[in-house]
Amino acid sequence: MPKNTSHPPTLARAALLTTTAAVLALSPTIADARTTTPAAVGRDASSQVGAPAGERQQIVDRAVSALATPKKFRLTRGGTIYTSTPASGYNYLGRGGSNANLNVYNGYRGLPWCGHFAAAMWKHRNVPRNYWSSQAWRTGLGDRFHAYSPNRLPQPGDVLVWTNNGDSAHGHVGVVVAVAGRTVTTIEGNVNPYRDSIARKSYQWTGSGPAMSGKTFRGFASHP
Structure with missing residues (x-):
């Protein structure tokens, strides 16, 4: 019988814990996606469920990584490809105040x-x-889009949607990474600094919903 060369279970578990800890260390705020108890879709804000699992947690992990990992961008079409330098709370895909919208995404x-x-x-x-x-x-996800209601919160992995005031064809979206009480934390692309960054944002799920200048909050798209 071939000799078993796999790592002992204890070592394998230690390696997994080390990797998870490294991801969470990137952002204490986003660590709440694992440690808080977000309200479930369709439930009252006071009703809570466990932390996101499976595919939802993978979405959160990808967003955390995007915030903290250098990403490629250009300043001009067909020009030199540069690499961003992530900072605390944002990852600017540009240089010197540029807003070229030319990046890997x-x-x-x-x-x-x-x-x-x-x-x-x-x-x-x-x-x-x-x-x-x-x-x-x-408009393109059928009943997976949920119009804003103060008592119906998203879950980590869902996508918040805003519409520009006076221009219903355009707006903005952001990925939910944590929900704690009525505070919803996102990681979003194409935002400040310089409207060309990935950044972490926090909103209150009260009144007319998450507030953004020049925009009306519409609701959220749920991940299946």
Whole structure:
């Protein structure tokens, strides 16, 4: 019989714990996605369930990694490819105040990329057909889109949707990474600094919903 060369169970578990700890260390705020008890979709805000698991947790982990990992971008079409330098709470995909919208998420096409970023966090699975359009996350997922209600909170892995005031065809989306009480934390693409960054944001699930200047909050798209 061939000699068993696999690591003893104790060592394997230690390696797994070390990897998980390294991911959580990237952002204490996002660690709440594992340690808090987010309200479930369709439940009252006071009703709580366990932390996200499986595919949802993988979405959160990908978003945390995107915030803290250097990403490729250009300053001009067809120009030199640079690599970002992540900072505390954001990852600017540009230089010197540039807002070129030329990065790895949108294929360096110079297009708004919040929808591209959200789709990448979902690994392009179960996304709306026109995922690059922020409003497709509202209109293209059928009953998986939930209009805003103060008593119906998203779960980590879901996508928040805003519409521009006076322009219902455009807006913004962001990926939920933690829910604690009525505080919803996201990681979003195509936001400040310089409207060309990945950044962590926090919102209150009260009143008219998560507030963003020049936009109306519409609700959230749920991951299946």
